[in-house]
Structure formats: structure tokens, C-alpha cells
Amino acid sequence: MDQQTEDESIEDLEKYSHDAFFEKGHFWLKARQILITLISWIFVVVPIWWTFSATIFVNKNFMKTVWSYAEGREIFYSYGKFFIIAFIVLAVITVLFTLHNNHYTKQHVKKITNYDEKRLLSRRNAIKDFYTEEFGEPEIRRNEVRYYSVTPEQNLEVDTIDKIYKKFEDE
Structure with missing residues (x-):
């Protein structure tokens, strides 16, 4: 690598990282750290x-x-046994909960329909009809229109879509 590209790469690195510890000087910073x-x-x-x-x-x-009391050794070894048993119990509980959760997800969650398909399709068709009526054909508004200015009269009210859904469901 030539000198110019090496200098450029060093300058690029200096833009992103700065550590006064490795620079010349800064004796008190180095001593403190x-x-x-x-x-x-x-x-x-x-x-x-x-x-x-x-x-x-x-x-x-x-x-x-440092100390040689038998009580201290007993406490150390009893804590060791406690932590080993606690680790084993927690590992078993974690594996069992994971298996239970996976079983529940496979057997229940994916099989339950969370929405009414007929209602969803009717809402989707109602909103498509509204958009076509309000803004034109989908092919035109997606492919041909690059800039569109909305006049204040064309702004939708906050609850416009809710009204469409309710009106269509009442029919």
C-alpha cells in the first residue's frame, strides 16, 4: 500500500475512533486508568x-x-450444592416450558382463526370500491400518477373508513 492511501485510511479511522489514552502525552489519564x-x-x-x-x-x-474454620467450608460446599441443584431445576423447568409452549403454538394458536374471513373480504371490497370512487382506478393511481395535489375538499375525515366499514356491515 502506498503512503497516500495509508494516510487516507488513517485519517478515515481517526474520524470514527479517538482514544486519548493511546496518544502522546496525557500522563495523568494513563496513570489514573x-x-x-x-x-x-x-x-x-x-x-x-x-x-x-x-x-x-x-x-x-x-x-x-486466610481462615480455616470448618463452618466456612461447610457454607462454601453447601452453596455449591445449592447452586448446582438450582441450575439443574431451572434447566429442567426451562426445557419443560419450552416444550409446552411449542406444543401449544403448534396445536392451538395456528389452528385458531383469529378473524372472520367473510367480514374481512367484505371490508376489503368496500374499501377498494371507496378508493376507486374517490381516487380513480388502481392501475392509474399506482402506475401513471407521479404527483398528486390534494385540495382541502378532498381530505378524508378522521372516521371515514370506520363509517364505510359500518355501512357495509349493516347491509
Whole structure:
């Protein structure tokens, strides 16, 4: 890649991304962000070390134990059992609900007609007739007319379509 296209691609990248941390200077920003990152990792690592040193590695000599009370180990292992059982129960419930929902969808929802087809067709025909009467033939208004100016007298009232539906259903 030649120098000009490389410079252009760098300029394009700079338009979309900007991070002062990686620029020259900004010493206090870098120091603050590194310090916050290190403190955050300490908050992650210390509880894990604390828990493992007091439970799993309690009889090992290579790791110093923070506390060695039997109650703490019992709580740790009982929580472990609780979370394993809770995970299994929730997984079974999730699978059962999914199967039930799929069965219900296949057997009931798709077989139930949610609308009256005769009523739908009558409404559709009524509105087509109204549009043809008001705005002209569908082929003309869809294919030939590119610009159409509506006069204030031609504006539809808010409940025009509702009136058409009601009038057609009463017949």
C-alpha cells in the first residue's frame, strides 16, 4: 500500500475512533486508568483467592490459608450444592416450558382463526370500491400518477373508513 492511501485510511479511522489514552502525552489519564484497572483486578482476584485458599487448598502447604474454620467450608460446599441443584431445576423447568409452549403454538394458536374471513373480504371490497370512487382506478393511481395535489375538499375525515366499514356491515 502506498503512503497516500495509508494516510487516507488513517485519517478515515481517526474520524470514527479517538482514544486519548493511546496518544502522546496525557500522563495523568494513563496513570489514573491503569491504577483503576489494577484496583479492579484486585477486587476480582482477592475474593477468589480467599475462597479457594480456605476451601479447596486448605490442606495444601503451598498456599497460606486466610481462615480455616470448618463452618466456612461447610457454607462454601453447601452453596455449591445449592447452586448446582438450582441450575439443574431451572434447566429442567426451562426445557419443560419450552416444550409446552411449542406444543401449544403448534396445536392451538395456528389452528385458531383469529378473524372472520367473510367480514374481512367484505371490508376489503368496500374499501377498494371507496378508493376507486374517490381516487380513480388502481392501475392509474399506482402506475401513471407521479404527483398528486390534494385540495382541502378532498381530505378524508378522521372516521371515514370506520363509517364505510359500518355501512357495509349493516347491509
